[in-house]
Amino acid sequence: MSYPSNSNIHLFRNEILNLCKQDVAKCIQCGKCSAGCPISPEMDIQPNQIIRLIQLNDREGVLRSNTIWLCASCETCSVRCPEKIEIATIMDILRKLSLEANIQAGEKNIVKFDQIFLDSIKKRGRVHELGLVIRYNLTTGQPWKDVHLGPIMFMKGKFSLLGHRIKELERVKEIFRLSRRIKSQE
Amino acid sequence: MEIGYYPGCSLESSAKEFDVSIRACFTKLGVSLKEIPDWNCCGASPAHYLNEELALSLPYRNLIKAEEAKLQKILSPCPACHSHLIHVYNEVIRDPGLNQRLKNIVGKEFKKNSVSKHLLDFIKEDIGMERLKESITLPLKDLKVACYYGCLTRLPDVNIDDIENPMIMDKIIEAIGGEPIDWSYKTECCGASLSITRTEIVLRLVKPILEAAEEKGAECIVVACPLCQSNLETRQGDINKKYKTSFKIPVLYLSQLIGISQGINPAELGLNRLIINPTPLLLEKGIFEK
Amino acid sequence: MTESSQNENIEIFTYSEVIDVKGFVGNFDVTIRKKPRYVDMGKCTGCGLCIEKCPTKVPSEWDLGLGMRKAIYKPFGQAVPNVPVIDKENCRFFTTGKCKVCQKICPAQAIDYEQKEELIKKKFGAIIVATGFTQFDPSVYGEYGGGRFKDVITALHLERMLDASGPTGGHVIRPSDQKEPKNIVFIQCVGSRDESKGYPYCSRICCMYTAKQAILLKDHFPDTQSYIFYIDIRAGGKNYEEFVKRAQREYGAIYIRGRVSKIYEKGDKLIVRGVDTLTGKQIEIEADLVVLATAIIPQPDSKELAKILNIPHDQYGFFTEAHPKLQPVESLTKGIFLTGSCQFPKDIPDSVATTGAASIRACEILSKDELVLDPKIAKIDPEICSGCLNCLEVCPFDAIERNEVNGKIIAQVIPTLCHGCGNCAATCRTKAANVEGFADDQIYAQIASIVEILQKEKLLELSE
Incomplete structure (x- = not known):
C-alpha cells in the first residue's frame, strides 16, 4: 500500500489553516505536546502524531481517533509549543469536522454527554446538573455510575432537584436554531 | 462599589458554597454584586466542542443582558464561564464581522460596554491587597495551603501573572495569613468534565496532585474553580478505593478561606457543604475556637 | 594564550574595550578604554599572595556560582596576563575605606588603589572581531x-x-x-x-x-x-x-x-x-x-559593537559576513573580519578554521603597500559639488567626508570605504556624484546603442 495516497497532499493542511489559522507545516515534531498532554496515555493517536497525519493528509485517520474527543482543552500543548502552534485549537476544529463528516466518534459517550448537556441548556437556558448526570448515565447504560456519591451530594445540598428555567427561553432556542457548527467565514 | 455578577450554572447547585462564600466575603469588602438578569448558561465545553457559533452566541447574550442592566464589570467566579465571556468580548472587538454575525443570531447588538473579570484578577486589581488585608480579623495562622490553579492560567484570554508558576492566589493566601506551599503541580490538569465520561482518567490525574500537595506539607488545597473543587475533593474516596490510598485533604474555595479570615460565620461560607469537612483542621490550627 | 602573550609582535589589551573606530581599511583609528585593575602590571609578579590573603569572597563568575573567588582575583587559572584585578564593587577597601590587606602583603608593591581608566588611541591596519x-x-x-x-x-x-x-x-x-x-x-x-x-x-x-x-x-x-x-x-x-x-x-x-x-x-x-x-x-x-x-x-552588547565598527548584524545580533559562501570571514566593511561564534554558533574546529582564514585575510592587507579596489565606486566632481552634504547623510558605509578646498565646502568619497551602492548619486541634486562608469550620461548612451542594435536586427520597433 502506498502512503500517503492523495494527489493533493496539502488539502487537509490547508483546510485546517483556513478554518482556524493554524499551520501544521510549522511543526518540527519535537513531541512536546504529547510529552505534556495529561490524557496522552488514553489517546489512540498522540497529539504530535495528529499533527503529522494532518501534514500527510490522512483526514479520516485523524477524524476517527479518540484523541480529538479525549482532549480536555487544558491548553498545555498550545502554551508550550516551540512553534506557537495552538494544538488545542486544532483539536477544537477537528471535533467539528468529525461531526460534519458523520464519522463514528472515537469516544461515543463523550459526544453523547456533550449533546445531553446542550439539550439541557436548550430546555431551560441553564444546565440542571442532577438531571444532566442522571440522563447521561441512563442513556449510556450505566445507571449505577457514581450513585455512591448521590446521597452525600444531596445531603450537602449540592444538587437542586428542580432546575431553573430562564424567562427568555425562546431566545435561547432561537440561538440554537441559528448557530452553525463551523463559524461562517463571512 | 456595585458590580455585575455572573454565577454560572455550577454555582447554582454543586458549587453553591462558592457562590455563598463569594457573596459573604464581598459584602465584607464593601462590594455589592448584581446578578445579570435572566442569564443563560455560557455553553461550557460541550458548546465549545460541538458548535462553534453556539459557543460564541450563548455568552454573547449574557454580555448583552449585562450591558442592558448597565453592568460594566462582571465578576465571573467560574474560570470556564469567565474565559468564554472574555473570549467573545475580545473576538467581537477584533472582528466586526463576527459581531454582526452574532447580532444576527442573538437578535441584539453588543456595544462592548460590559467586560468579564476573573475572581483573582478582581481581587488583585479592583479590591487590592491592602484593602483585603484590612478586612482580615482572623488571620490563617500559617495554615499550609496548596494553591491549585489547574488549567486556569492557560485558558484563552485569561491573563494570570505566570503561566507555569502562577503566584497570584499564593499572594492572596499570604495576605490573609496563610502559608502557600511551593509545589510543582499547581497547574496540572484535573481532567475537567472527563470526571463524568471517563472517570478513571480523572482519578489517575488527581492522585499525583493530591500526593504532591501532601508531600509538601499542605494541610488543605485551595481552588478558584468549581470543576477543580469537585474533581479534587469529591473523587478522593474513589481514588482511595482504586489506589489503596488514604487521602482526606480538605479542598476549599478561595472565597471560603478569605471569608474565614474575615471572621464570617462558617455556615454563611457554606463550609458545611464541603464533603471533606475542614472544621477539625481549622480547630486544630486554632483558627476556629472550640 | 601564554605563547601569544610572549610574542613580541603581539600586544594584548586585557580588561579593555574598543569604544570608537574611525578611518578605513589600512588606517583604522581605534580608541581603547583600558579599565583600571588597581594592580600595576609592570610590578606584579603573579605570586598570588594577595588573592590568598584577601578576606572577601564572592561567587565566581567563571564557575557560574558553583565556587567562590576573592575580591582580588584572576578570572581563571590560565588567564593571561598572570596579574589579578580588584573587583571594586566587592572590595572591602573600596566599599568601606578600610582593609588594604593586599597592598600590605604584596612583596612587589604592585597594588595601586589610585589607578585611573586610560584611553588609548592607536592605528591599526585591519580588525578581526572575535567577541564570542x-x-x-x-x-x-x-x-x-x-x-x-x-x-x-x-x-x-x-x-x-x-x-x-x-x-x-x-x-x-x-x-x-x-x-x-x-x-x-x-x-x-x-x-x-x-x-x-x-x-x-x-x-x-x-x-x-x-x-x-x-x-x-x-x-x-x-x-x-x-x-x-x-x-x-x-x-x-x-x-x-x-x-x-x-x-x-x-x-x-x-x-x-x-x-x-x-x-x-x-x-x-x-x-x-x-x-x-x-x-x-x-x-x-x-x-x-x-x-x-x-x-x-550573541553577546548582549553585540549590536552596540556593530555600531562602533560599522558592520551589519542579523536579527539576533550575530555579525553578518559579506557573503555566506564566498566571503565567510569578511564583514561588509573592508578590513574588518569575523571569526568564532560572534558570527553564528560555531564549535572549536570551525572557530579555529575561521580564525586562520580571518588572520590570513588581514595579513593579505597588511603585507601590501597598495590595495587594489573594485573600480565601481562613487566619485564626486569637486567643481560641480554644491557642498550640501546630503550624500553624507545617506551613505550607509560612512564613505563620504566633508572637505574644504580653497574655502569651498565639498563632499569627498573615501575610495576604500565606498561599496558603489549609488545612494549618493541618487541623492545628489547637482549630479556631481556618480558611480564610476555608471553616470547618467553613460547609462543613457548604453541604452541608446542597445536600441540602435535592436532596431538594426529588427528586434525592436519604436513608434514615433
Missing part, C-alpha cells in the same frame, strides 16, 4: 523550574564540575545536597529551535558536547546513567556521528527522541516528563540531576 557568544538564560522555561530547581543546571555548570581543577575538583554533585547523582537527564535545544521562548536556529554545538559529557560521566562515574532528550541529532562533522554512536554503544547513553514538557519536584528527585516519539509513549524519568543544553546567543 553568551549562554541563553533558561529561567524563561517555567516548565523546567524557571531557575527555582537547584538540581536543574546548564551544560556549562556540568562542564565546570567535570574540570579536575574546577570548583568541585572534578566531582559531579547535585548543587542542592552535594550528593553524587545517579540518573542524569540531558535536555537538548533549550532556547534553540524554539520560536516561542528562545531562538529559531540550531545552536550547532550542543549535540556534540552533550555526547562528550555523557561519555565523561560514564567514564568517571560508572554508576551513572545518562538519558538524552533530543529532537534531531546533528552530528555533521568529521568523526562526529561515530562519536555519538560511541556514547550510545560503549557508554550506554540512552537517547530519547522527543522534548521534555515539564520537570516536577518530588522529594529530593526531579521527575522529568517527556515523550519518546519513536514509540509514541509518554516517558517519565526520576532524575537526580537535569542538564539543559542552552542556546548559544
Whole structure:
C-alpha cells in the first residue's frame, strides 16, 4: 500500500489553516505536546502524531481517533509549543469536522454527554446538573455510575432537584436554531 | 462599589458554597454584586466542542443582558464561564464581522460596554491587597495551603501573572495569613468534565496532585474553580478505593478561606457543604475556637 | 594564550574595550578604554599572595556560582596576563575605606588603589572581531523550574564540575545536597529551535558536547546513567556521528527522541516528563540531576559593537559576513573580519578554521603597500559639488567626508570605504556624484546603442 495516497497532499493542511489559522507545516515534531498532554496515555493517536497525519493528509485517520474527543482543552500543548502552534485549537476544529463528516466518534459517550448537556441548556437556558448526570448515565447504560456519591451530594445540598428555567427561553432556542457548527467565514 | 455578577450554572447547585462564600466575603469588602438578569448558561465545553457559533452566541447574550442592566464589570467566579465571556468580548472587538454575525443570531447588538473579570484578577486589581488585608480579623495562622490553579492560567484570554508558576492566589493566601506551599503541580490538569465520561482518567490525574500537595506539607488545597473543587475533593474516596490510598485533604474555595479570615460565620461560607469537612483542621490550627 | 602573550609582535589589551573606530581599511583609528585593575602590571609578579590573603569572597563568575573567588582575583587559572584585578564593587577597601590587606602583603608593591581608566588611541591596519557568544538564560522555561530547581543546571555548570581543577575538583554533585547523582537527564535545544521562548536556529554545538559529557560521566562515574532528550541529532562533522554512536554503544547513553514538557519536584528527585516519539509513549524519568543544553546567543552588547565598527548584524545580533559562501570571514566593511561564534554558533574546529582564514585575510592587507579596489565606486566632481552634504547623510558605509578646498565646502568619497551602492548619486541634486562608469550620461548612451542594435536586427520597433 502506498502512503500517503492523495494527489493533493496539502488539502487537509490547508483546510485546517483556513478554518482556524493554524499551520501544521510549522511543526518540527519535537513531541512536546504529547510529552505534556495529561490524557496522552488514553489517546489512540498522540497529539504530535495528529499533527503529522494532518501534514500527510490522512483526514479520516485523524477524524476517527479518540484523541480529538479525549482532549480536555487544558491548553498545555498550545502554551508550550516551540512553534506557537495552538494544538488545542486544532483539536477544537477537528471535533467539528468529525461531526460534519458523520464519522463514528472515537469516544461515543463523550459526544453523547456533550449533546445531553446542550439539550439541557436548550430546555431551560441553564444546565440542571442532577438531571444532566442522571440522563447521561441512563442513556449510556450505566445507571449505577457514581450513585455512591448521590446521597452525600444531596445531603450537602449540592444538587437542586428542580432546575431553573430562564424567562427568555425562546431566545435561547432561537440561538440554537441559528448557530452553525463551523463559524461562517463571512 | 456595585458590580455585575455572573454565577454560572455550577454555582447554582454543586458549587453553591462558592457562590455563598463569594457573596459573604464581598459584602465584607464593601462590594455589592448584581446578578445579570435572566442569564443563560455560557455553553461550557460541550458548546465549545460541538458548535462553534453556539459557543460564541450563548455568552454573547449574557454580555448583552449585562450591558442592558448597565453592568460594566462582571465578576465571573467560574474560570470556564469567565474565559468564554472574555473570549467573545475580545473576538467581537477584533472582528466586526463576527459581531454582526452574532447580532444576527442573538437578535441584539453588543456595544462592548460590559467586560468579564476573573475572581483573582478582581481581587488583585479592583479590591487590592491592602484593602483585603484590612478586612482580615482572623488571620490563617500559617495554615499550609496548596494553591491549585489547574488549567486556569492557560485558558484563552485569561491573563494570570505566570503561566507555569502562577503566584497570584499564593499572594492572596499570604495576605490573609496563610502559608502557600511551593509545589510543582499547581497547574496540572484535573481532567475537567472527563470526571463524568471517563472517570478513571480523572482519578489517575488527581492522585499525583493530591500526593504532591501532601508531600509538601499542605494541610488543605485551595481552588478558584468549581470543576477543580469537585474533581479534587469529591473523587478522593474513589481514588482511595482504586489506589489503596488514604487521602482526606480538605479542598476549599478561595472565597471560603478569605471569608474565614474575615471572621464570617462558617455556615454563611457554606463550609458545611464541603464533603471533606475542614472544621477539625481549622480547630486544630486554632483558627476556629472550640 | 601564554605563547601569544610572549610574542613580541603581539600586544594584548586585557580588561579593555574598543569604544570608537574611525578611518578605513589600512588606517583604522581605534580608541581603547583600558579599565583600571588597581594592580600595576609592570610590578606584579603573579605570586598570588594577595588573592590568598584577601578576606572577601564572592561567587565566581567563571564557575557560574558553583565556587567562590576573592575580591582580588584572576578570572581563571590560565588567564593571561598572570596579574589579578580588584573587583571594586566587592572590595572591602573600596566599599568601606578600610582593609588594604593586599597592598600590605604584596612583596612587589604592585597594588595601586589610585589607578585611573586610560584611553588609548592607536592605528591599526585591519580588525578581526572575535567577541564570542553568551549562554541563553533558561529561567524563561517555567516548565523546567524557571531557575527555582537547584538540581536543574546548564551544560556549562556540568562542564565546570567535570574540570579536575574546577570548583568541585572534578566531582559531579547535585548543587542542592552535594550528593553524587545517579540518573542524569540531558535536555537538548533549550532556547534553540524554539520560536516561542528562545531562538529559531540550531545552536550547532550542543549535540556534540552533550555526547562528550555523557561519555565523561560514564567514564568517571560508572554508576551513572545518562538519558538524552533530543529532537534531531546533528552530528555533521568529521568523526562526529561515530562519536555519538560511541556514547550510545560503549557508554550506554540512552537517547530519547522527543522534548521534555515539564520537570516536577518530588522529594529530593526531579521527575522529568517527556515523550519518546519513536514509540509514541509518554516517558517519565526520576532524575537526580537535569542538564539543559542552552542556546548559544550573541553577546548582549553585540549590536552596540556593530555600531562602533560599522558592520551589519542579523536579527539576533550575530555579525553578518559579506557573503555566506564566498566571503565567510569578511564583514561588509573592508578590513574588518569575523571569526568564532560572534558570527553564528560555531564549535572549536570551525572557530579555529575561521580564525586562520580571518588572520590570513588581514595579513593579505597588511603585507601590501597598495590595495587594489573594485573600480565601481562613487566619485564626486569637486567643481560641480554644491557642498550640501546630503550624500553624507545617506551613505550607509560612512564613505563620504566633508572637505574644504580653497574655502569651498565639498563632499569627498573615501575610495576604500565606498561599496558603489549609488545612494549618493541618487541623492545628489547637482549630479556631481556618480558611480564610476555608471553616470547618467553613460547609462543613457548604453541604452541608446542597445536600441540602435535592436532596431538594426529588427528586434525592436519604436513608434514615433
